[in-house]
Amino acid sequence: MSTEPLRLALIIGSTREGRFGPTVARWFLDRVKQRDDFAVDVVDLAEHELPFVMTSQLTPEGARALGEVTPRLEAAEAFVVVTPEYNHSFPASLKNLVDWHGKQWHAKPVGFVSYGGLSGGLRAVEALRPVFAEVHSVTVRATVSFHNAWEQFGPDGEPVDREGAGAAATYLLDQLGWWATTLRAGRERRPYVS
Ligand SMILES: Cc1cc2nc3c(=O)[nH]c(=O)nc-3n(C[C@H](O)[C@H](O)[C@H](O)COP(=O)(O)O)c2cc1C
DSSP states (O other): OOOSOEEEEEEEOOOOTTOSHHHHHHHHHHHHHTOSSEEEEEEEGGGSOOOSSOOSSOOHHHHHHHHHHHHHHHHOSEEEEEEEOBTTBOOHHHHHHHHHOSGGGTTOEEEEEEEESTTTTHHHHHHHHHHHHHTTOEEEEEEEEEETGGGTBOTTSOBSSHHHHHHHHHHHHHHHHHHHHHHHHHHHHSOOOO
16 A cells, blocks of 8 residues: 555635635645645645636636646545635635536545634535535545634734644644545555446
8 A cells, every 4th residue: 555645635715806715725734744644735726717617618728727727636635625605605616626527536535624704614614515525525524714714813824823723733634644544545445436
């Protein structure tokens, strides 16, 4: 069985102008980089304008965006989705990303880092779970969430509750690592049944 670091795609879901997402993502990325069990690739959806209509008649820009993103999802063995909450759910950009892909998600674990107003983005997370189940992914129970997120980070980009947030990130990554290792071995042993 491979003992290489687990290839993790860290997906930044918000694409809004003036978004807060990168603050949360940068902090989490730092946490991942402090470990040696993951090799991380950041997929920022604001940098790849995926077409909204699923068509084979792609514009050159749409084809390029898909060509940039799809192989990176394919290569990933685990995902962490950084999601805000919009109107009690997750952003359309994330649904679009999921819908454009299929086997890239299969038999791989997904963890969530969420943020938002009072609910800390947890309603977005709960709405994402059945979506990822449909594409044959396993969602990890542990979550990291920030309510009123703009109050939770200092000017240095670190969480105000550094210790609590750090412990939550460690727990999430430990669970994700367990699933990613287990599913890597499972996929190596025999092809996933989809
Ligand atoms: C269209 C829209 C809808 C929102 N709806 C909610 C909501 O239902 N619950 C909540 O807690 N926060 C809500 N918020 C607050 C966002 O979660 C918060 O602004 C967050 O920073 C958005 O992420 P972003 O800045 O990365 O785009 C909403 C924000 C927007 C722009």
